[in-house]
Amino acid sequence: MTHQHHHSAPALHRAAAEGGTRGAELLRRAGCRPTPQRLEVLQALGGGEHLTADELYERVRGAVPTINPSTVYRTLEVLEDAGLVRCADLGAGRMHFELARGHRHHHVVCRVCGAVEHLHDDVLAPVAAGVTAATGYVLDTEAEILLPGRCPACADAGGTRTETI
Amino acid sequence: MTHQHHHSAPALHRAAAEGGTRGAELLRRAGCRPTPQRLEVLQALGGGEHLTADELYERVRGAVPTINPSTVYRTLEVLEDAGLVRCADLGAGRMHFELARGHRHHHVVCRVCGAVEHLHDDVLAPVAAGVTAATGYVLDTEAEILLPGRCPACADAGGTRTETI
DNA sequence: ATTTATGCAAACGTTTTGCATGTGT
DNA sequence: ACACATGCAAAACGTTTGCATAAAT
Numbered sequence: 001m002t003h004q005h006h007h008s009a010p011a012l013h014r015a016a017a018e019g020g021t022r023g024a025e026l027l028r029r030a031g032c033r034p035t036p037q038r039l040e041v042l043q044a045l046g047g048g049e050h051l052t053a054d055e056l057y058e059r060v061r062g063a064v065p066t067i068n069p070s071t072v073y074r075t076l077e078v079l080e081d082a083g084l085v086r087c088a089d090l091g092a093g094r095m096h097f098e099l100a101r102g103h104r105h106h107h108v109v110c111r112v113c114g115a116v117e118h119l120h121d122d123v124l125a126p127v128a129a130g131v132t133a134a135t136g137y138v139l140d141t142e143a144e145i146l147l148p149g150r151c152p153a154c155a156d157a158g159g160t161r162t163e164t165i
Numbered sequence: 166m167t168h169q170h171h172h173s174a175p176a177l178h179r180a181a182a183e184g185g186t187r188g189a190e191l192l193r194r195a196g197c198r199p200t201p202q203r204l205e206v207l208q209a210l211g212g213g214e215h216l217t218a219d220e221l222y223e224r225v226r227g228a229v230p231t232i233n234p235s236t237v238y239r240t241l242e243v244l245e246d247a248g249l250v251r252c253a254d255l256g257a258g259r260m261h262f263e264l265a266r267g268h269r270h271h272h273v274v275c276r277v278c279g280a281v282e283h284l285h286d287d288v289l290a291p292v293a294a295g296v297t298a299a300t301g302y303v304l305d306t307e308a309e310i311l312l313p314g315r316c317p318a319c320a321d322a323g324g325t326r327t328e329t330i
Numbered sequence: 331a332t333t334t335a336t337g338c339a340a341a342c343g344t345t346t347t348g349c350a351t352g353t354g355t
Numbered sequence: 356a357c358a359c360a361t362g363c364a365a366a367a368c369g370t371t372t373g374c375a376t377a378a379a380t
């Protein structure tokens with residue numbers, strides 16, 4: 001991992017979504033070359049979604065048809081090291097990637113439909129004391145925490161559907 | 166998934182650890198044939214550890230040298246369906262397996278040394294309300310929740326080691 | 331005898347890697 | 356010109372599956 005960067009989250013999203021000179025600047029500032037492939041990956045993530053490497057591959061292919069999965073993976077690694085992208089294990093056997101935000105956060109994933117919401121990490125604060133009391137472990141809120149749940153729609157729809165995640 | 170079973174956790178551990186007629190009985194009650202392979206897997210888990218399929222394969226190989234990885238996987242699936250084994254995603258890219266306990270529980274994993282502790286699920290209760298308030302999602306405490314942390318030893322040893330998990 | 335489990339080999343999906351070619355500076 | 360990034364192919368990884376053989380009832 002390299003040095004820490006501090007861009008405001010909305011600005012990063014705008015820059016990434018725009019995909020133009022702004023993304024290039026972010027990359028250059030991180031010491032990477034702003035190639036079309038990297039700019040497209042950044043732009044694909046600009047909407048704020050959590051995407052898998054394969055989803056990114058498919059999307060970027062629209063703009064750069066020659067792109068290869070391994071380039072997507074290498075790009076994501078670079079962007080992660082640059083502090084521009086975060087990698088999240090959403091529990092479906094493959095990794096998900098999102099634009100880094102200003103502050104750390106966690107995820108609630110709907111176990112029925114797979115929808116994801118962000119959780120500010122102070123929501124977890126109340127458990128920290130309980131965990132330490134029960135086990136002696138210190139909760140690590142820097143690391144990602146994934147909470148399973150049901151989104152409002154699926155919770156309403158009743159409890160009988162099979163879990164997708 | 167099949168029907169629910171209710172064995173007290175220590176009894177299950179004893180039966181599994183002993184590996185003899187007791188394990189066979191548990192298997193038969195679940196409608197499975199008590200083969201040597203299955204009994205050995207059960208016994209390997211009897212210590213209460215969280216083991217990967219590969220770790221189980223290596224251990225069982227001591228007693229049944231002809232065993233095959235695919236048999237381990239199939240056995241674990243059967244034991245899970247029988248309610249005897251639980252499968253936990255401890256975040257290291259592969260699944261971990263443990264004997265089922267009477268009550269649901271979650272895990273804190275030390276991100277330095279990989280040690281695992283159990284968490285009674287009421288430790289999570291305080292967050293449930295916060296999660297719903299923040300996102301509208303209903304927290305699913307039936308599903309497994311994995312919390313990253315530092316075990317007492319690693320927390321004491323200072324914060325500079327690289328993460329193993 | 332019949333059902334069910336095993337071993338083997340081959341396939342799977344995701345991710346990583348080696349290496350020659352191509353691109354950005 | 357040079358460093359760096361890409362595409363391709365191949366491999367790694369954990370896991371699943373098809374099928375003939377073997378073991379349990």
